[in-house]
Amino acid sequence: DSGVTQTPKHLITATGQRVTLRCSPRSGDLSVYWYQQSLDQGLQFLIQYYNGEERAKGNILERFSAQQFPDLHSELNLSSLELGDSALYFCASSAGDNQPQHFGDGTRLSIL
Amino acid sequence: GQSLEQPSEVTAVEGAIVQINCTYQTSGFYGLSWYQQHDGGAPTFLSYNGLDGLEETGRFSSFLSRSDSYGYLLLQELQMKDSASYFCAVRPLMNRDDKIIFGKGTRLHILP
Numbered sequence: 001d002s003g004v005t006q007t008p009k010h011l012i013t014a015t016g017q018r019v020t021l022r023c024s025p026r027s028g029d030l031s032v033y034w035y036q037q038s039l040d041q042g043l044q045f046l047i048q049y050y051n052g053e054e055r056a057k058g059n060i061l062e063r064f065s066a067q068q069f070p071d072l073h074s075e076l077n078l079s080s081l082e083l084g085d086s087a088l089y090f091c092a093s094s095a096g097d098n099q100p101q102h103f104g105d106g107t108r109l110s111i112l
Numbered sequence: 113g114q115s116l117e118q119p120s121e122v123t124a125v126e127g128a129i130v131q132i133n134c135t136y137q138t139s140g141f142y143g144l145s146w147y148q149q150h151d152g153g154a155p156t157f158l159s160y161n162g163l164d165g166l167e168e169t170g171r172f173s174s175f176l177s178r179s180d181s182y183g184y185l186l187l188q189e190l191q192m193k194d195s196a197s198y199f200c201a202v203r204p205l206m207n208r209d210d211k212i213i214f215g216k217g218t219r220l221h222i223l224p
Binding site: 002033035041042043044045048056057058059090092097098100101102103104105106 | 142143145147153154155156157160162199201203211212213214215216217
């Protein structure tokens with residue numbers, strides 16, 4: 001158990017819809033990261049927050065947004081969903097930038 | 113651009129030693145990390161090299177040579193449970209394009 005909790009585990013929705021993925025980091029970790037992993041692909045870094053502030057930004061689409069709340073949990077919002085957004089979305093947390101990242105079990109998003 | 117190159121697949125025999133290479137093209141980074149991911153599972157942290165040289169953690173070792181733009185993960189006394197994908201990752205030195213970069217992963221097949 002990594003200590004990182006992601007909900008929901010599975011999400012099925014239709015094109016054009018909007019969904020919110022939630023992540024609770026490991027106790028004491030200030031950084032939260034979001035990644036997208038498509039079938040048989042590597043991890044694509046989306047965005048990182050540190051103690052409520054955006055810390056680093058990857059190849060995150062404009063249709064996607066995220067935030068980290070005062071209690072350090074984070075949400076990833078995906079809107080105007082397209083078939084290509086179907087993927088596994090991982091959240092990870094760490095104590096700091098160069099510390100090991102601990103991954104949640106992921107949210108599997110399926111767009112019909 | 114910034115990229116990490118890994119072999120897509122490696123096959124080895126149970127009990128043997130295998131080396132998974134990671135070569136990179138990035139101007140500067142904090143360190144090289146390695147993660148393991150079993151099919152259907154979340155990535156788990158294995159090792160981090162902040163400095164050149166060898167880091168050993170049980171059956172796993174990782175090596176970094178910044179001058180050669182090269183690193184590797186060494187797995188000894190291979191067990192069937194080591195069958196998984198292995199990813200190398202770097203965090204480039206801070207700049208306007210501060211992304212975390214993962215390699216596409218190496219799928220390790222263990223033969224009995």
